[in-house]
Amino acid sequence: MAARFRIVLASSYALAATLLLVPLQVISMKTGLWRETFILKIWHRAILRALGIRVRVTGAPVQNRPLLIAANHISWTDIPALGAIADVCFIAKADMQGWPLVGFLSSLQRTVYVEREQRRKSGDQAGEIAKRLVKGQAMVLFAEGTTGDGNLLLPFKSTLFGAATMAVAEGVVDEVAIQPVAIAYTRLHGMPLGRRFRPLVSWIGDQDLGPHARLLLETGALDVEISFGEPVMFRAGDNRKQIARQVEERVEALFFASLHLPLSKAMD
Template sequence: MALRLAFLALIVLPFTLVGLPVQFVLVKLCLPGWQLLPSIFFKLLALGLGLRVSLAGQPLAKGPVLLVANHIGWLDIVAVASKFPVSFVAKSDVAHWPVIGTLAGLHKTIFVNRTRRTDTRRTAGEMSTRIAQDVPVLLFAEGTSGIGTHVLPFRSALMGAIKDGAKIQPLAIAYTKISGLPLSRPERRQVAWIGDMGIGDNLGAILKSGPKDVVLAFGAPLPATDDRKRNAKWAETEVRAMLNALNRADPLPKDGEVV
């Protein structure tokens, strides 16, 4: 833990302090290259937190794409962003968190107020605009985080962000090992953000735990249909099949195969 804290303090923090003003200018002026500094930041942060991220399944789709994933905790964001320049959809509360809210805003995170139904249309419109710019958008469709053993029903409200020509690609996020050994159910609390757990407790558990293997498994992308509920159900089925296989250390299911 001491080495990780030293790395975060001596490498990640200085990079953040130097990069924040530059990133602020890039985002405010809508200049190209705004994804570069966040990509470096998340790679460093993943290293400092002991994440070992590997990829499985299909490649990330080219062109307009909405990634639809399960959600285990804020480590998911670090894992994905360390590999791909994506825009995330997050609850509006995150925007007001100290430091994290600022970082999320400078990463062009799309915030949604889930307590206001009228905010769904605005959020879907912002997602659609970002997708049309060929920036992959990642939606944690469960609407909450889980322990990582199963997938909760996917919500379909924001699936309306998909327009003609765009694709939906399922993404399963699985934490498979700590210190090279398969995770037991109690150990999942060292990576998952569950219930009323505070961010301080969650961060402490992450820093104290050994190297954490996380797999990002992509399913085959499909063109979206006009039925957002059908889109959500299809993505949920695909993500559940891949997560089940990863948790059991089985081969990933073939396209359309349910396990």
């Protein structure tokens, strides 16, 4: 009974916040009356409050521009967690654009949609991200290309790191800052999440959004730690695959530090 009441109350709160803030965001995008991320931050914080998710932050986004933030990916809740604390735009799978309501809300964040399976389109997609980088927008790349289970990282895919190559090649900028960011869900109702329960938060594969959101609403009181590392500077002549691996190693170290696990033990 208590869980059902919580779901109704939290859903009502999230709906009310969305109905209030979406028109303001549309006005912001059309008029420039506010910085676009101003309204988005308020909305993301409302969603986190509805879900009962508390964000703990280590470090901060660097001021360098262009800035590409390379993060691991565990759940759809990573987006409001990052969006609540940083002025960023996201890179998402193309099929998300067609989702009811979610696609519309994603477009209000000026999301760049990519088709990771279409390798022949990777150049165009990296080019669009490069244009946004050169304009000064901080772009978030979930570099694994999919979601992990919250216990381990998946190998980073280097294709969209090509956006940094293109941004530098245009000659407008000499370098692109690529900042590693680790996302880790660490506590539930104040108690440490162990290996067994971390996948509870993970949103994997073809899992429907609705049931997963309901599960999180029933669960409540989650802590997520977001750790910003030192950026890797990408310059002309750098190899994107090598840079991607270097960034991956930094995200991995930050991730296991958030879980308070040495890398050797985490990989056992």
